[in-house]
Amino acid sequence: MKNIAIIGSGISGLTSAYLLSKKHNVTVFEKNDYIGGHTATVDIEKDGKPYVIDTGFIVFNDKTYPNYLALLDEIGIGKQATEMSFSVHNCETGLEYNGHNLNSLFAQRSNLFRPSFWKLVKEILRFNKLCKSIFEQDIYLPGLTLGQFLNDNKFSAFFAEHYILPMGAAIWSSSLSQMGEFEFRFFVQFFHHHGLLNIADRPQWYVVPNGSRSYLGPLCEPFKERIHLNANITGITRRDDQVHLHFSNVVNNDENDTVSNNYINTQTFDEVVLACHSDQALALLVDATEDEDTLLSSMPYSENSVILHTDVSLLPDRTAAWASWNYQLSQDREKAASVTYNMNILQGLESEHTFCVTLNQKQDIDPSKVIREFIYHHPIFSSESIRAQQQRDLICGINHTHFAGAYWHNGFHEDGVRSAVEVAKRFDCHLDAFAENRN
Known part of the structure; x- marks a missing residue:
């Protein structure tokens, strides 16, 4: 039995801790005063009525979330069907x-x-047919980007700007310009697996009933007494066949609540799982190897402003065009994704108010209709980051150090769970639903 430190309490960290706790002692360290990461459900009251609204992780489906669904089944959490639609x-x-x-x-x-x-409409059908054919043949030009593919196959700028680039930008919280630079192979594989190249036969999408945070309690139950919030880890070193976590804590103990004493302490573990963002993991590693520096720095994150509000001007002018995801196009192709989630549709909320979660458009929202504001970070995908993903074995599981995070795959909740499952497998810890695949 090993003593394992888990750094981060997002879906990757909590799943790692849940699985590893089946056979090992785990301790979770979270720098914030709450757990969950992008699982960020908030309670609000509007006109005397309470609502529970997700502002980070929202949806999953029955086709491309096998690990997450297995996890929900194992901890006894159900699912609520929802609609996934997209407007421009x-x-x-x-x-x-x-x-x-x-x-x-x-x-x-x-x-x-x-x-x-x-x-x-015709170009959408042609794009879908062509991409499905390419996927089936598994033939891709090395280094081909989505933008180059569109140009080479003579898709119109109207199609690119009004359909495929906005859809990708909404999915990955990127700009239209960044979407044009996406590796085509990565893009096609994702769209095919998620049924986005089909007009019919698409996956059924779901939300967690009563908000995504509902799974946190059951998931943390086996190790809830070993979760440490406000953990200020200043560095991690690996020596003497052990992992050393160094902390700098501030003690406030005078009547004016001013800093009166700083102290540093170190805790030692057999293994560490860095279940934080790639850039955060690299910053913590005092003795980072050349491979760790190269790979982790190749997978950057971008900052996204997220606003919970009731300003329907961020939705299409016609209510018949309101969708689950609503993208606003502007002339600025470098602007981060301007997408608004209609939470009434997604979570099945019954209210005379329309609750919206909007990315990167704070300046366009009526301040009187703003409910809460957040900052979330999302991985940036490029040819460089995808090459780094493929070299994960160079650093993960080496020197008693493991890396878990959605950035190792497609950047979504399923990918966070998948990365944790991959780490836990090294310790012979598994999701029960996948017991038959333990070889």
Whole structure:
């Protein structure tokens, strides 16, 4: 039985701790005063009525979340069906549509008489067919980007700017420009696995009933007494066949609540799982190896502003075009994703108010309608970061050090769980649902 330190209490850290606690002693360290990471459910009250609203992790599906679904089953958490639809609104031209069904596609009835819109529909079908063929043949040009693919196959700028780039930007919280630089192979594989190249036969999407935080309690139950919040780890060193965590804590004990004493202490473990962001992990490693420095620095994160509000001006002008995810186009292709989640649709909220969660558009939201503000960080995917992912074995499991995080795969909740499952497998710890795959 090993003593294992887990750094971070997002989905990767908590899943690592849950699985490893089956056979080992685990201790979780979290720098914030709360657990959960992007599992960020908030309680609000509007006109005397309480609501529970997710502001970070929201949805999952029955096709591409096998590890997360197995985890929910194991800890006894159910799921609630939801709708996943996507709309685009061009702030310059007024064009808008929602691709969920025929009526929402032509919610703006003038689209019926726009040749450019009918061409968009035809190009969507051609893009899907071509990408599915490429996926099935598994033939990709080395280094090919999504933007190059669109140009090489003569897709129109209208299609690129009004469909495929905004959809990708909404998924990965990136700019249109960054989406054009996405590695095409990574993009196609993700879209194929998530059913996004199909008009029909798409996955069923779900939310966690009563908010995503509902899974935190059952998940933490086996090790809840060994979770340390406000843990200020200043560095990690590996020596003498052990891992040393160095802490700098501030003690406030005079009547004016001013800092009166600083002290440093060290705790020693057999192994450490760095279940924080790649840049955070690298910053903690005092004695980082050349491989750790190279790989972790190749997988950066971007900062995204997130606002919970009730300003429906961030949604399409026509309510028939309102979707689960709503993208606002502007002329600034370098601007981070401007997407608004309609939480009434996603969580099945019944209210006269429409609760929205918007990324990167604080300046466009009526301040009187803002409820809460957050900052979340998301991995940036590029050819460099994807090459780094493929070299994970150079650093993960080496020198008593393990790395878990969604950045090792596609950047989503399932990927955080998957990375934790991969770490725990080294210690012969598994999800019970996958017991048959333990070889």
